[in-house]
Amino acid sequence: MLLPLTVTTLLGAAPSFETTFEKSGGLRTGRLEEVARLCHDFEALDPETTRARRRPVVLLQAGIHAGEIDGKDAELLLARELLDGSAAARDPTLRLVLQKVTLVLVPIFNVDGHERFGPRHRTNQIGPEESGWRVTSQNLNLNRDYAKADTPEMAAMLKLLGAWDPVLYVDLHVTDGAMFQPDLSVQVQPWLGPSPLAAKGAALSRAMGERLTRAGHLALTDFFYPEFVRHDDPQSGFAIAEATPRFSQGYWAARNRLGMLVENHSWKPYAKRVAVTLDTLRALTAEAALHGDDWLAASLAADRKALKLPGTEVTLETSPGSHAHTLSFPGYAYERIPSEISGALWTRYDQSRPEIWHIPLVDEINPKTVVRAPLGGYVIPAGYAQVVEDRLTLHGILFKTLAERPRVEVETFRATKATSAPAVFEGRTGMSVEGQWKPETRDLPAGSIYVPVAQPHGALAMALLEPLAPDSFLAWGFFNACFEQKESMEGYVAEQAAREMLSQDAALRTEFARRLAQDEQFRESSAARLLFFEQRAPSWDEKMNLVPVFRVAREP
Numbered sequence: 207m208l209l210p211l212t213v214t215t216l217l218g219a220a221p222s223f224e225t226t227f228e229k230s231g232g233l234r235t236g237r238l239e240e241v242a243r244l245c246h247d248f249e250a251l252d253p254e255t256t257r258a259r260r261r262p263v264v265l266l267q268a269g270i271h272a273g274e275i276d277g278k279d280a281e282l283l284l285a286r287e288l289l290d291g292s293a294a295a296r297d298p299t300l301r302l303v304l305q306k307v308t309l310v311l312v313p314i315f316n317v318d319g320h321e322r323f324g325p326r327h328r329t330n331q332i333g334p335e336e337s338g339w340r341v342t343s344q345n346l347n348l349n350r351d352y353a354k355a356d357t358p359e360m361a362a363m364l365k366l367l368g369a370w371d372p373v374l375y376v377d378l379h380v381t382d383g384a385m386f387q388p389d390l391s392v393q394v395q396p397w398l399g400p401s402p403l404a405a406k407g408a409a410l411s412r413a414m415g416e417r418l419t420r421a422g423h424l425a426l427t428d429f430f431y432p433e434f435v436r437h438d439d440p441q442s443g444f445a446i447a448e449a450t451p452r453f454s455q456g457y458w459a460a461r462n463r464l465g466m467l468v469e470n471h472s473w474k475p476y477a478k479r480v481a482v483t484l485d486t487l488r489a490l491t492a493e494a495a496l497h498g499d500d501w502l503a504a505s506l507a508a509d510r511k512a513l514k515l516p517g518t519e520v521t522l523e524t525s526p527g528s529h530a531h532t533l534s535f536p537g538y539a540y541e542r543i544p545s546e547i548s549g550a551l552w553t554r555y556d557q558s559r560p561e562i563w564h565i566p567l568v569d570e571i572n573p574k575t576v577v578r579a580p581l582g583g584y585v586i587p588a589g590y591a592q593v594v595e596d597r598l599t600l601h602g603i604l605f606k607t608l609a610e611r612p613r614v615e616v617e618t619f620r621a622t623k624a625t626s627a628p629a630v631f632e633g634r635t636g637m638s639v640e641g642q643w644k645p646e647t648r649d650l651p652a653g654s655i656y657v658p659v660a661q662p663h664g665a666l667a668m669a670l671l672e673p674l675a676p677d678s679f680l681a682w683g684f685f686n687a688c689f690e691q692k693e694s695m696e697g698y699v700a701e702q703a704a705r706e707m708l709s710q711d712a713a714l715r716t717e718f719a720r721r722l723a724q725d726e727q728f729r730e731s732s733a734a735r736l737l738f739f740e741q742r743a744p745s746w747d748e749k750m751n752l753v754p755v756f757r758v759a760r761e762p
C-alpha cells in the first residue's frame with residue numbers, strides 16, 4: 207500500500223493533526239491506520255499535472271525496513287510544517303519548497319512489515335517502544351529487490367517511481383552497527399563517474415553535511431556507509447563504496463536520477479532520531495528548492511547522454527581500492543576482550559567516554575566489472591522473453607517484440623564455468639558465470655524481444671542483461687535452468703561413440719592423448735573422459751550453458 211502525498215497546493219489548508227509520536231512524547235509510533243487517516247485528504251496533484259509544470263519531484267520514502275520507522279513520523283511532521291507555514295517562518299528557503307518542488311511522500315513502503323508490530327523487533331535500536339519488522343510478509347528484504355523486482359511491493363514502487371520520475375529519491379533507514387557519536391550518514395549516488403549528475407550528487411552531499419552541521423548534528427557525508435571493513439572491529443575503519451542496483455540509491459542512479467540513502471544511528475533515542483530525520487528532510491527539500499531545476503537539467507542531460515552508450519565502455523561494478531587516509535572519527539572508548547560466551551573477541555563500548563578514533567578510510571574506488579556496450583542492443587529469445595518482459599516494463603526499459611528472424615549475426619555467451627551460490631539469498635539461488643561473448647549466427651523465433659542500448663535506461667538494461675553484472679537477471683538466478691544438462695549419453699553408448707570418433711579424426715586423437723598426458727584430474731575421472739567425447743558428438747546440446755541473452759550490432 208502506497209500513499210503518495212503531494213503538498214504543493216495546500217499551503218494554508220492543513221488539517222490539524224497530532225501523531226502518536228507527538229502524543230507519546232517521542233516514545234511511540236503510530237500504526238498504518240494513522241498514516242492512512244492523516245494522508246487521506248492531502249493528495250492534490252497527479253503525475254501528469256506535475257510533468258506539465260516541469261517541476262522537480264522529490265520522493266521521500268520511509269519504512270522500506272519497517273522497524274526503522276523514523277522517516278514516517280518525520281515525514282508527517284514535515285508535511286504539517288510545510289502546510290501550516292511554520293517551516294517558512296523558521297527558514298525562508300523552506301518557503302520556496304512549496305513553490306518550486308513537488309514532494310511525494312511514502313510514509314510506509316513495507317506495509318505488511320510495518321503491521322507486524324511488536325516491542326522487540328529491533329534489538330540494536332533505542333525506540334520506539336513498538337515497531338514493525340524488517341522484511342515483507344514473504345520474508346523478503348525490499349532493499350535488495352530493486353533490480354530483480356520479485357515482490358508486489360516493489361512492483362508497486364517501480365510503477366510509482368515511473369509515474370512521478372523523482373529527480374531525487376530519498377530512502378530513510380536506521381543503521382545497525384557499532385556505537386559511535388555521529389547521528390546519521392547520508393549517501394548520495396551518483397557522486398563520481400561519467401554521469402552529468404555526478405557533480406550534482408557530490409555537491410548535494412556536501413550541502414547536506416553543511417546544513418546538518420548548522421542544525422547541530424554530526425553527519426557523515428563522505429561517501430562511506432558506517433560499517434567497518436572487518437566486522438565488529440573499529441580499527442579496520444571504513445571504505446567508500448557505490449551501491450549496485452539491488453539497493454535504492456544504486457538503482458535510482460542507474461536510472462539517471464539522484465538516489466539518497468539516509469541511515470540514522472540506531473543508538474540514539476527515538477525522539478532524537480525523528481528530530482534528526484526532520485532536519486534531514488528540511489535540508490534536502492531546501493536544497494531541492496534551490497537546485498532542483500539544475501538537478502533536473504543534469505538528469506535530462508544524462509538521459510540524452512545514454513543515447514550515445516552503444517560501443518562505449520560501461521562500468522557495471524566497482525570495488526574499493528587500496529589507498530586510504532586516516533580518518534578522525536568521533537567514537538567512544540572501547541576494549542576488545544576475549545569472551546567466555548562466544549569464545550571470540552567482544553567489543554565493549556563505554557558511552558560515557560567519547561574519544562576520537564584515528565582509523566583508515568579507504569578513499570579509492572576502482573572499476574571491477576567493465577563491459578563494452580553492444581552497438582545495437584540485446585535480444586532475448588522467445589522462450590525467455592516472458593521471464594523478463596514484465597520486469598523490463600516495470601524498469602521503464604523500452605523493447606520491441608520481433609517477428610521470426612532467421613540467421614541473425616549475434617554475440618553469444620556460453621558459460622565456461624557456472625557456479626550456483628552456496629545458499630539461498632532473498633529466496634533465490636544466485637549464479638555466477640565465467641566466459642565471454644563470441645560471434646555466432648542464430649535463428650530467432652517469433653516473440654523474441656530486442657532491447658536497444660541507446661535509450662535513457664540503457665545502462666540499467668546492461669546492468670540487468672550483461673551476464674557478469676552483479677545484479678543481472680542471470681546473477682539473481684533467473685536463468686539457472688540453462689546450466690543444467692537435460693539429455694546425456696549412457697556410458698556404454700559413449701564408449702562406442704568415442705571409439706568411432708577417434709577412428710575418424712586424427713586431430714581428436716591428438717587432443718585426447720594430450721589431455722590424458724597433461725591433465726591429471728582428467729586422466730583420473732572416467733566421467734570427464736566420457737564427457738570429452740559426449741561434448742564433441744552431434745547429439746551434444748548446443749544450448750547447454752548458453753545464456754539466453756544475445757548481443758546484436760543492430761536491430762534484427
Ligand SMILES: [Zn+2]
Pocket residue numbers: 271274379380381
Ligand atoms: Zn534499513
